[in-house]
Amino acid sequence: MKYKNFTLDKFQEDSINAIENNYSVVVSAPTGSGKTLIAEYIIDKHKDDGKRIIYTAPIKALSNQKYRDFSKEYGEEKVGLMTGDIVINPHAKILIMTTEVYRNMAVSQDEELKNVAYVIFDEIHYINDPERGYVWEESIIYSLEKIRFLCLSATIPNAKEFSDWIQAIKHHEVKTVKATVRNVPLEKSFYDYELGLTTLEKIRQAKSIPSFEKHRGKKKKWKRKREPKPSHVDLIKELGKDKTPCLFFHFSRNLCQENALELTKKNLFPRNPEIIEFVHEKLRTAPIDINKLKSTQILKQTLQQGIGFHHAGLLPILKEIVEELFTAGKINVLYVTETFAVGINMPAKTVCFYSLRKYDGRSFRSLNTKEFFQIAGRAGRRGIDKIGYVVTMINRNGFNYNEIKSVTDKDMEPIQSQFKLSINSVLNLIQRHTPKEIEKILRLSFYSYQKFGKDYYKVPTKVLLSRYNSIVRNLKKYSYVVENTEEEKIEIDDNITEKLTDKGYFSAKIYADEIAMGEIFATDFVSKLDDYQILLALAALVYEHRPTTEFKREFKTEKYQQLWELISNQEYLRKVTKFQNLSKITVFIDPLYHGKTFFEVVMLTNLLEGDVIRFYAQILDRIGQIRKASTDHELITKLENCKGIIEKTLEGIWLV
Numbered sequence: 001m002k003y004k005n006f007t008l009d010k011f012q013e014d015s016i017n018a019i020e021n022n023y024s025v026v027v028s029a030p031t032g033s034g035k036t037l038i039a040e041y042i043i044d045k046h047k048d049d050g051k052r053i054i055y056t057a058p059i060k061a062l063s064n065q066k067y068r069d070f071s072k073e074y075g076e077e078k079v080g081l082m083t084g085d086i087v088i089n090p091h092a093k094i095l096i097m098t099t100e101v102y103r104n105m106a107v108s109q110d111e112e113l114k115n116v117a118y119v120i121f122d123e124i125h126y127i128n129d130p131e132r133g134y135v136w137e138e139s140i141i142y143s144l145e146k147i148r149f150l151c152l153s154a155t156i157p158n159a160k161e162f163s164d165w166i167q168a169i170k171h172h173e174v175k176t177v178k179a180t181v182r183n184v185p186l187e188k189s190f191y192d193y194e195l196g197l198t199t200l201e202k203i204r205q206a207k208s209i210p211s212f213e214k215h216r217g218k219k220k221k222w223k224r225k226r227e228p229k230p231s232h233v234d235l236i237k238e239l240g241k242d243k244t245p246c247l248f249f250h251f252s253r254n255l256c257q258e259n260a261l262e263l264t265k266k267n268l269f270p271r272n273p274e275i276i277e278f279v280h281e282k283l284r285t286a287p288i289d290i291n292k293l294k295s296t297q298i299l300k301q302t303l304q305q306g307i308g309f310h311h312a313g314l315l316p317i318l319k320e321i322v323e324e325l326f327t328a329g330k331i332n333v334l335y336v337t338e339t340f341a342v343g344i345n346m347p348a349k350t351v352c353f354y355s356l357r358k359y360d361g362r363s364f365r366s367l368n369t370k371e372f373f374q375i376a377g378r379a380g381r382r383g384i385d386k387i388g389y390v391v392t393m394i395n396r397n398g399f400n401y402n403e404i405k406s407v408t409d410k411d412m413e414p415i416q417s418q419f420k421l422s423i424n425s426v427l428n429l430i431q432r433h434t435p436k437e438i439e440k441i442l443r444l445s446f447y448s449y450q451k452f453g454k455d456y457y458k459v460p461t462k463v464l465l466s467r468y469n470s471i472v473r474n475l476k477k478y479s480y481v482v483e484n485t486e487e488e489k490i491e492i493d494d495n496i497t498e499k500l501t502d503k504g505y506f507s508a509k510i511y512a513d514e515i516a517m518g519e520i521f522a523t524d525f526v527s528k529l530d531d532y533q534i535l536l537a538l539a540a541l542v543y544e545h546r547p548t549t550e551f552k553r554e555f556k557t558e559k560y561q562q563l564w565e566l567i568s569n570q571e572y573l574r575k576v577t578k579f580q581n582l583s584k585i586t587v588f589i590d591p592l593y594h595g596k597t598f599f600e601v602v603m604l605t606n607l608l609e610g611d612v613i614r615f616y617a618q619i620l621d622r623i624g625q626i627r628k629a630s631t632d633h634e635l636i637t638k639l640e641n642c643k644g645i646i647e648k649t650l651e652g653i654w655l656v
Helices: 010-020 036-045 060-074 099-107 124-128 133-142 159-170 200-207 232-239 253-264 273-283 288-292 294-303 316-327 369-376 401-409 423-432 435-442 446-458 461-477 486-491 502-507 514-521 524-528 531-542 558-568 577-581 586-593 598-602 609-629 633-650
Strands: 024-028 052-057 079-082 094-098 116-121 148-153 174-178 186-192 196-198 212-215 221-224 246-249 307-310 333-336 350-353 357-359 364-366 388-393 481-483 498-500
Touching: 010 024, 010 036, 010 148, 010 174, 024 159, 036 052, 036 060, 036 116, 036 148, 052 060, 052 099, 060 079, 060 094, 094 099, 099 133, 099 423, 116 133, 124 133, 124 148, 133 159, 148 159, 159 174, 159 446, 186 200, 196 232, 200 401, 232 246, 232 253, 232 350, 232 388, 253 294, 253 307, 253 333, 273 294, 273 316, 288 294, 288 598, 294 307, 294 316, 307 316, 316 609, 350 369, 369 401, 423 435, 423 461, 423 498, 423 502, 423 514, 435 461, 461 481, 498 502, 502 514, 502 609, 514 524, 514 531, 514 609, 524 558, 524 633, 531 558, 531 577, 531 586, 531 609, 531 633, 586 598, 586 609, 586 633, 598 609, 598 633, 609 633
Parallel strands: 024 148, 024 174, 052 094, 052 116, 079 094, 116 148, 186 388, 246 333, 246 350, 307 333, 350 388
Antiparallel strands: 186 196, 212 221, 357 364, 481 498
């Protein structure tokens, strides 16, 4: 079978046949095997009917890329984008969005979902994510039964179990399609400071030979010698030009930049005037201050030799430059963080791992097999390479043969439910369902299915409702939920014992910090705030504190002091730990409010430019949520002013 001039693989044919039968499909196939082609078939299938297609992605970068790709393919008028902070053409035939946005629409039974044929979940294995996995689970649970799903994933061993769960709770046929063989096979090796490119077994043998050195003191002692770390520069030298382009994955943004600069100084690659001209032209219409940034200066220097770096801390225009050069085959070595491996279709001949350990926001840990193979799958370009090369740098100090082998040998990690109820979920359940319906919905989780199989409805009620009842008690404490009166029970339904208050209805449309947002924006608290104080309060709620973040000054103005006193005197808000950073984050708001530029703000903190943009984008997202949830015209006017202040600051540097 052929489609778009491609001869389809069997898994693609099987998926398309299932779609023709109006089934949902779970596709488990290696990274880079052509899963997106199945999504494109669905879009083509429905291009001339009245049905809509929703394409969801786990990260905004992938949503933005798909929006650009689909706009070129199908025309901008047919494609929309919704990522919380950005909304473009929301009534379009093809709607690209982050999975969180879709989940929010499904939970609130948004009218826009009534005419949707398929929802495509790219990277569905994100359901395994401890922090965000519940989003994918709730997206499926709350979807309308007539909607069909295309779930795309890197290889997952229990894909059939996942399909069976969807089929059990949505009552339609779900086809499981699996592919295990890559079109471009991977050749895995390891890099040792002494042995060079080698096998893990040979490193273990070399490591087993003890090496000691004499230490002087009162008594001369022999201690085990600490061995040198391998060099990324030496690895690139050994790879040679035949194994480029190379994606070099690192889990530190700063080291991506430092390593790119270090490699550039070795002059392994010739200077390319064509790249220099391209970068100059791309930045010609950008704000001139972009050229003063350290990241821009380093990138300009490294790109001359076809060496680059790419991470979320870069400005969008710089990421776009790197991506376009890489796509055009002008990059020899690109140092990247793991976000580059998620969905973005930019494979290379070789993938290198600087380390198999990462910081996950809480602690340092080893990669799991799914993370390793997701990244490794970027090696090998279909139709170009016969083999993709994957190289892992090994530090003999702390070397653990069994651990490394288990991570790099085979992707055997199943997906597991991460289901957890949020305050928003509970508010929407109370608003839209009877207690009997709520209990039934809570039984639909993948967790219930994994624990009880087809008897998922037998989950003990006490266990099932434990977290739900705990959240309800807290919502009652702060008057977001109240008991119906006896008269109301008779009038509505004797079984409906609880209802939302005005604050409850407001926070049912808020998707994070629901109670704090309700206490500020759904009470008379907000009437005491001006635009500056609204921005500062929102900034405190979205700011994610890290010990390494530095601020060069604070702006403890009268407006700040007033807001701090109001928060300190409010029963719930004074307990919210996020407000402890209120004085620090004045650095993000005070300069903006007084007309300073984005670049002047960046100079006041050690956060990377992309992180500052993301911070402001999150504030815009919260403003949008409040705007939809509130009917207070005075507040809506203030919110429009706040939005304008941020958008003016980001003008010219924020790209889709």
